[in-house]
Amino acid sequence: MGYYSASAQSANELIDAVNALRSSNGLTPYQIDSGLMASAQQHAEYMAEIGEITHLRADGTSPSDLGFIENIAGGQNLNVQVVINSMWTDADHWNTMVGITYGSVGAGVATSNGIVYYVLQVKRITTGIEGLPTADYKSTADPNIVSPVITNTPQIDNSIIHEVLDGQSLWSIALAYGITIDDIIRLNNLGTDPVIFSGQRLIVRLAPTATLSPTVTNTPIPATRTSTPTMTPKTPTATATITPTPSATPRDYFSIKKIDPNQRKWIGLGLVVICGIGLLMVILTGFRRKEK
Numbered sequence: 318m319g320y321y322s323a324s325a326q327s328a329n330e331l332i333d334a335v336n337a338l339r340s341s342n343g344l345t346p347y348q349i350d351s352g353l354m355a356s357a358q359q360h361a362e363y364m365a366e367i368g369e370i371t372h373l374r375a376d377g378t379s380p381s382d383l384g385f386i387e388n389i390a391g392g393q394n395l396n397v398q399v400v401i402n403s404m405w406t407d408a409d410h411w412n413t414m415v416g417i418t419y420g421s422v423g424a425g426v427a428t429s430n431g432i433v434y435y436v437l438q439v440k441r442i443t444t445g446i447e448g449l450p451t452a453d454y455k456s457t458a459d460p461n462i463v464s465p466v467i468t469n470t471p472q473i474d475n476s477i478i479h480e481v482l483d484g485q486s487l488w489s490i491a492l493a494y495g496i497t498i499d500d501i502i503r504l505n506n507l508g509t510d511p512v513i514f515s516g517q518r519l520i521v522r523l524a525p526t527a528t529l530s531p532t533v534t535n536t537p538i539p540a541t542r543t544s545t546p547t548m549t550p551k552t553p554t555a556t557a558t559i560t561p562t563p564s565a566t567p568r569d570y571f572s573i574k575k576i577d578p579n580q581r582k583w584i585g586l587g588l589v590v591i592c593g594i595g596l597l598m599v600i601l602t603g604f605r606r607k608e609k
Contacts, residue, residue, distance in 0.1 A: 327397075327426040328354065328357070328358065328424040328425055328426050329424070330397050331397050331400070331401075331424040331426065331435060331437060332347065332349060332422055332424050332437075334397050334398065334401050335347065335401065335414050335422065335437065338401060338414055338415060339414065339415055342415050342488075344415055344418060345418070345419060347420050347421060347422035347439060348420070348421045348422065348442070349421070349422060349423070350421035350422065350423050350440065351423075352423070353385065353421060353422060353423025353438045353439075353440060354423040354424065354425070355423070356383070356385075356423055356425075356438055357387075357423040357424050357425035357436040357437065357438045358423075358424075358425030358426075358427070358436070359425065360374065360387075360389075360425060360436045360438075361425035361426055361427040361434045361435065361436040362425070362427045363375060364389065364391060364427070364434045364436075365427040365428060365429035365432070365434050366429070368429060368430075368432075370389055370390070370391040370434070371389075372387060372389060380438070384440060385438045385439060385440040386412075386413050386438070386439050386440075386484070387413070387436065387437065387438045387439075388405055388410045388413045388414070388435075388436070388437040389434070389435065389436050389437075390404045390405065390434070390435045391432055391433065391434040391435065392404075392432065392433065393431055393432055393433075394431060394433065395432075395433040395435070396433075397435075400435050401414070407465075408465050408466045408489050408492060408493050409465050409489075411488075411489065411492060412484070412485075412486060412488065412489040413437065413439050414437070414439075415488055416486040416488040416489045417439060417441050417486065419441070419442040419443075420439045420440060420441050420442050421439070421440050421442060422437065422438065422439050422440075423437075423438045424436065424437050424438070466479075466482075466485055466489050466490050466492070466493035466494075467493075468493050468494055471522070472524075474524035475522075475524050475525055476520065476522055476523055476524040477494070477520070477521045477522040478518050478519065478520060478521070479494070479518070479519045479521050480516065480517070480518050480519075481513050481514065481515055481516065481517045481518075481519060482515060483515045485513075486513070487501055487502075487511065487513060490519065490521065494521045494522070496521060496522075500521075501519055501520075501521060504519075504520040504521070504522075504523065505519050505520050
């Protein structure tokens with residue numbers, strides 16, 4: 318079965334894609350290591366030669382024997398994006414790419430009969446890179462051993478405790494439980510420069526706080542008031558209004574006030590004279606009767 322090495326550009330494309338993934342997760346890029354580049358390319362060519370995807374070398378050694386962790390993949394006409402975004406999405410492979418804060422990297426690519434073989438090798442750098450942030454989610458577990466994170470079932474109080482195994486990091490644990498690294502740091506009071514170690518028990522979920530159920534009080538339904546019918550007012554019958562007939566003002570047939578003052582003087586004298594004549598006649602008449 319013939320095989321040939323892929324171009325150096327293909328290996329660099331794999332490293333660039335991994336570093337882009339790390340950048341999107343707030344991590345510093347891996348440093349390219351020439352020794353790891355040679356080792357990864359040699360193993361890619363070995364897999365292409367035997368037509369098998371394996372971590373074992375021809376001499377029977379494994380990545381842990383050689384002091385690094387490794388991702389491998391192979392497939393028909395396989396490209397870098399499919400490898401990273403579809404084939405290396407489980408906890409073990411993800412840990413190799415973004416589970417280490419500082420590291421050196423090497424990559425190799427080889428093809429045989431249309432099948433492309435990819436190798437990514439990473440070695441942890443414990444001191445970080447000069448000039449970069451020193452905060453590091455470190456682990457005292459063996460960096461050459463990668464243990465898959467198997468999630469634990471909730472305890473009686475519904476809390477979840479995870480026991481750290483060799484090769485596990487805060488990133489892989491957070492990814493497995495669907496939480497963030499900051500959640501684990503906060504729940505376990507790990508501080509600003511957390512260190513985890515094999516056998517450490519980490520809280521990944523607190524027991525929920527019991528919520529008191531409100532007491533339901535039956536409130537009697539108030540009696541429905543019977544509405545009083547509203548009386549419809551009757552339209553009053555119009556009462557005929559009697560229009561008073563005006564009375565004629567009596568007219569004075571004779572009014573002394575209307576007589577001229579001079580005339581009233583003569584009238585008065587006339588009446589005196591008349592009265593005097595009448596009185597005289599009464600007296601004379603009386604004398605006549607006595608003589609008879």
